[in-house]
Amino acid sequence: MVSKPTQFEDGFRMSVNALDVENVSVSHNGALAINKISFNVQEGDLLGIVGPNGAGKTTLFRAILGLQTYQGKIKLFGYEGSQYTTLLSMIGYVPQKVNFEPNFPATVYDVVAMGILSKKRLVKGASLIQSCGCCWNRIFSTSSKDHEKIEEALKIVGLESFKDRRISELSGGEQQRAFIAKSLVKEPLLMILDEPVTGVDMDVQNKFYSVLRKINKENKITIVWSSHDLTAISDLATRVACMNRELFFHGEKEEFFANKDMLKTYSESAMQLHMHKHDM
């Protein structure tokens, strides 16, 4: 079943969300992992998703990425079905931890090069995006060669001097930056980051957040990002979704942080935010 974006009679197309999640439920062995989650992500948004451990954030991401069967509807730029699958390869995904063989003989450059999409896929994706009236915020010029794309992506994440080092020699934060670069070289329509800096120190987290800000503001890439760090969410996100198997809130950042009850639900994170404000 393929649904196309609505076209008006005057030829203009309705603006389409980058991502639509409609009544999505996932169950594991009969138990509901997420229940009827609905939200949307507009182009250029940086949506922060918060929720306690076990809230189903990773399950939700896996459903969006086609790694998990689900009930409900998920649309990418208004598309479902085979067109969704075509666009899926243009999502940049950075999981909480990439489980690779520690002795894998890949340099940072090799890993980033894995993210390069074939020209055929890029052309197919571009025609779908054009036909739904959206603009594709390409990071690289269409004439860029693969090598130039890789070098540029490494520069964006600040790892250009690490390119010849093995990926396993990097710290956790540096590895995550390398995986962001791997996502960037595919010229993503959307990036999904699943608690990407959990367990790394504050300095590395701050470097990571500055990369996030840069690719959202300068490269205009739409980002969906889950985190327990409410301070970072309040600093970086444009919109916030709050979930614990069900969606409790989805809207503007200011509205979320003005809602004391919502913050109390996540007291630990709220305390973190309070301390941050106090420090300021």
Place this chain on the structure above:
Amino acid sequence: MNLDILSYGFMQRALLTGIVVSITCSMIGLFLVLKRYSLFGDALSHVAFGGIALGYFFNIYPIWTAFAVSVSTALGITKLRKSTKISGDAAIAVLLSSGFAMGVLLISASHGFTIDLFSFLFGSILLTSMQDALLIVAVSCGVIVTLIAIRKPLIHFTFDEEQAKVHGIPIEKLNYLFVALAAVTVIATMRLVGILLISALIVLPNITSIMMGKGFKKTMMISISLSVSAVIAGITISYYFNLAPAGTIVMLMVAMFVGTLIAKHVGMFSTKILNENNLSATN
């Protein structure tokens, strides 16, 4: 020593097939080692033993039956693993024992071909016929060309299956193709070192080259160089000193591995190996 070794047809065939097979083993072996399938080659070779016994039993060219049995079993066990969630090592154990059991059963059911079977068990590179040599070279070249063609998705798939799937790589089809190539490689290698030593050719040059701390391409090139050197030196040494070529080749590879391990221990190579994830290495 002079180069009269090259004037013999059997030595030319041995060196040619040895070099081609060692390149194939190194290439496919790197992926097997990184996917933690190091013993998959060993298991497939035991299945191939059953296939060879089957060929002799029904009086069919044994290499064909070995191909048929190994490839179909490799694909079948991959399907079984996926549908029943059997772990990799358990699948290898099933393959290894069932293949060998089939061979032993067929040997016991008939008589008269055990000498030929032993040449498959322990290798007989110097006895390679022209028919075998042509088949081995053709098959190996096919595997090499296919691996070069699918190298990018295969590297991504080996690094992280889920990321590869999100990237749009058809990982299931790729996995079936890969295990089929591995099965074909094992059959092509049997003549060189025999069923019992195949995994050495697949694993040793690769774990040696991985220790040297280079990127993927260089690691593969080093592995190929080590493997080809060991095969040429092994065949030559075995000719002049009247030793078993298979054992000589594998012992040379073991020596390279131990030498590299010592060199690494004294700090000649910078990367860490066989450690857990080094999260705090640098900042």
